[in-house]
Amino acid sequence: DGTTIDDLIDRDMNEVSLRVMNDKELYEVEMERIFARTWLLLGHETEIPKAGDYVMRDMAEDNVIVSRDRSGEIHVMLNVCPHRGMKVCTAEAGNAHAHRCIYHGWAFRADGSFIGAPIEKEQMHGNKRGKDELGLKKAKVHLYGGLIFATWNEDLPFEEYLGDAKFYLDQLFCRTDSGLEMLGPPQRFVLPCNWKIPGEQSGSDGFHTLTLHRSLMEGGIMGGTAESIYDTAPGMYGVDLSVPQGHTLRCLEAAQTFKMFADVSFEGKSVEECLHLLPPPGITKDLIPQLFKNLSEDQVKQLATIPPQVGGMFPNILIAFIFAPRADGGASGALSLHTYVPKGPDRVEFVNFIFAEKDAPEDVKRDMLQNAIWSTGTSGTIEQDDADTWPQIMRNSRGHMSKTITLKYQALHGHERPEGWVGGGDLYPGFTKDDTQWAWWMAYYDLMTRA
Ligand code: FES
Structure with missing residues (x-):
C-alpha cells in the first residue's frame, strides 16, 4: 500500500511499528525475502x-x-x-x-x-x-x-549464515564425540500470533525473565528466591552478543549465575577444575575429556566459565540451555531448541526439540527430558507464561489506534569488547540489555531491504 520498511522500522529512534505484527502484505514479503532465502x-x-x-x-x-x-x-x-x-x-x-x-x-x-x-x-x-x-x-x-x-x-553457504556465532554455538552442539541425541519427537502447538512476536523475544530478551517469569522464581520452581534472582539478579550478568546475521546469545557467568544451585568459587581454579565443580548441562564427568577433544581451548574455557545459555538463531530459532544440577552433583539441566514456524500473518507453530548428549547415561537423558518438558515444553512452566502473552500482543496489533503504537528498544548501551574476550560478534557486557533484540531487528531490516 505504499508503506516502506523505513515507515515501519525507525532506525533513528530504535522503534518498530506494532503494525508489523499484523500485515498480510508484509508477511508475503517475509516469506520471499526471509524464509525462502535463509537457512x-x-x-x-x-x-x-x-x-x-x-x-x-x-x-x-x-x-x-x-x-x-x-x-x-x-x-x-x-x-x-x-x-x-x-x-x-x-x-x-x-x-x-x-x-x-x-x-x-x-x-x-x-x-x-x-x-x-x-x-x-x-x-x-x-x-x-x-x-x-x-x-x-x-x-x-x-x-x-x-x-x-x-x-x-x-x-548462501551455511558457514556464512552462522558467521561468528559458530564459535559459541559449537560449544552447545558440537562438543562431544557422538554429539547430541533428540529425545523423542518434537512437541508442537499453534498459537494465534505473528511469528515475529516470539522471534524478537528469541533475540535474547533478558528483561522479560525478570518480570513475566517472576512467579517461577517466587515459587522456587526455577531454584533460588525472588530476592536472589529478581532484585540482585545474578542471572542477568554476563556478556550478551550479536552477529550481523541476527543470531544472539546471552553468556552468563557460571559461578555467579548458578549460585542458587551450588555455592562455588572459580578463583584460582583450572578450566578442568571449573568443569568438575559446575559441569555444563548434560555433561557428565566422563564426558569432560571429550570437550577438550572437540572444542578449542578457548571454547572450553568459555563453556566452563561464562557459557552461552539462551538466545536465538535468526529468523525463528530459540536456544534454551537451562542449568539444573542434580542433588548428587551430577550434570543435568535441559537443552531445548524452539522453532517458531509461520502459518499465516496471525498464526505460528511452536515446535520444541529436546536434546541430551548421545553418550550420556540413560538417567541423565531422562532428567534432561523431564527438565525440558516442565520448563520449556509446550505445557512447561516457562512457556505457559509466554503463550499467554504473545497472543495478547497480537490482538493489540489489530486495533485502529493500537497500530499507531511503536515498540520501543530503549535499553541500548552499544557494544564494547571485554578484555581478553576471544569470540567474535558485537559484545554487550554487564546487566542484560535491549541491544541484542535491536540487532535481531537490524538483521530483519537487512534481509527485507535486499533486492
Ligand atoms: Fe500426485 Fe496425481 S499422482 S497428484
Missing part, C-alpha cells in the same frame, strides 16, 4: 537413523519431507506432487524407500527422484519432460552438530 532448522539426524526413515516438517508454509536414503544421505524435498499438487507423503513420520502419491500413484524415491507412475504408458503419453525432470523439488541441506538445516537459497 531453517527442521530437526536432528537422530530422528531418522535408518535408511528410509522420514519425518514431515515445514519450511514456513511449505510442507517438506526430511528423509534418509539408502546411502545414509539426508534429503529435504517439497511435499508437493508435481503431477497435480497433492501431498505425496501424508504421515508425520515413518519408514519408506518410496513415497507413492495417493491421488494418481506417481512414486518417488527417498532422495526425491521420480520412480514412475501406474499405467505408465498412458500416464506418461505425450510427456514433454524426461523422468529426471519429474522428481520432487529439493532444498539444500546442511547438518550442523547433527541438526538438520535446509534452505531454498543456492547462494
Whole structure:
C-alpha cells in the first residue's frame, strides 16, 4: 500500500511499528525475502537413523519431507506432487524407500527422484519432460552438530549464515564425540500470533525473565528466591552478543549465575577444575575429556566459565540451555531448541526439540527430558507464561489506534569488547540489555531491504 520498511522500522529512534505484527502484505514479503532465502532448522539426524526413515516438517508454509536414503544421505524435498499438487507423503513420520502419491500413484524415491507412475504408458503419453525432470523439488541441506538445516537459497553457504556465532554455538552442539541425541519427537502447538512476536523475544530478551517469569522464581520452581534472582539478579550478568546475521546469545557467568544451585568459587581454579565443580548441562564427568577433544581451548574455557545459555538463531530459532544440577552433583539441566514456524500473518507453530548428549547415561537423558518438558515444553512452566502473552500482543496489533503504537528498544548501551574476550560478534557486557533484540531487528531490516 505504499508503506516502506523505513515507515515501519525507525532506525533513528530504535522503534518498530506494532503494525508489523499484523500485515498480510508484509508477511508475503517475509516469506520471499526471509524464509525462502535463509537457512531453517527442521530437526536432528537422530530422528531418522535408518535408511528410509522420514519425518514431515515445514519450511514456513511449505510442507517438506526430511528423509534418509539408502546411502545414509539426508534429503529435504517439497511435499508437493508435481503431477497435480497433492501431498505425496501424508504421515508425520515413518519408514519408506518410496513415497507413492495417493491421488494418481506417481512414486518417488527417498532422495526425491521420480520412480514412475501406474499405467505408465498412458500416464506418461505425450510427456514433454524426461523422468529426471519429474522428481520432487529439493532444498539444500546442511547438518550442523547433527541438526538438520535446509534452505531454498543456492547462494548462501551455511558457514556464512552462522558467521561468528559458530564459535559459541559449537560449544552447545558440537562438543562431544557422538554429539547430541533428540529425545523423542518434537512437541508442537499453534498459537494465534505473528511469528515475529516470539522471534524478537528469541533475540535474547533478558528483561522479560525478570518480570513475566517472576512467579517461577517466587515459587522456587526455577531454584533460588525472588530476592536472589529478581532484585540482585545474578542471572542477568554476563556478556550478551550479536552477529550481523541476527543470531544472539546471552553468556552468563557460571559461578555467579548458578549460585542458587551450588555455592562455588572459580578463583584460582583450572578450566578442568571449573568443569568438575559446575559441569555444563548434560555433561557428565566422563564426558569432560571429550570437550577438550572437540572444542578449542578457548571454547572450553568459555563453556566452563561464562557459557552461552539462551538466545536465538535468526529468523525463528530459540536456544534454551537451562542449568539444573542434580542433588548428587551430577550434570543435568535441559537443552531445548524452539522453532517458531509461520502459518499465516496471525498464526505460528511452536515446535520444541529436546536434546541430551548421545553418550550420556540413560538417567541423565531422562532428567534432561523431564527438565525440558516442565520448563520449556509446550505445557512447561516457562512457556505457559509466554503463550499467554504473545497472543495478547497480537490482538493489540489489530486495533485502529493500537497500530499507531511503536515498540520501543530503549535499553541500548552499544557494544564494547571485554578484555581478553576471544569470540567474535558485537559484545554487550554487564546487566542484560535491549541491544541484542535491536540487532535481531537490524538483521530483519537487512534481509527485507535486499533486492
Ligand atoms: Fe500426485 Fe496425481 S497428484 S499422482
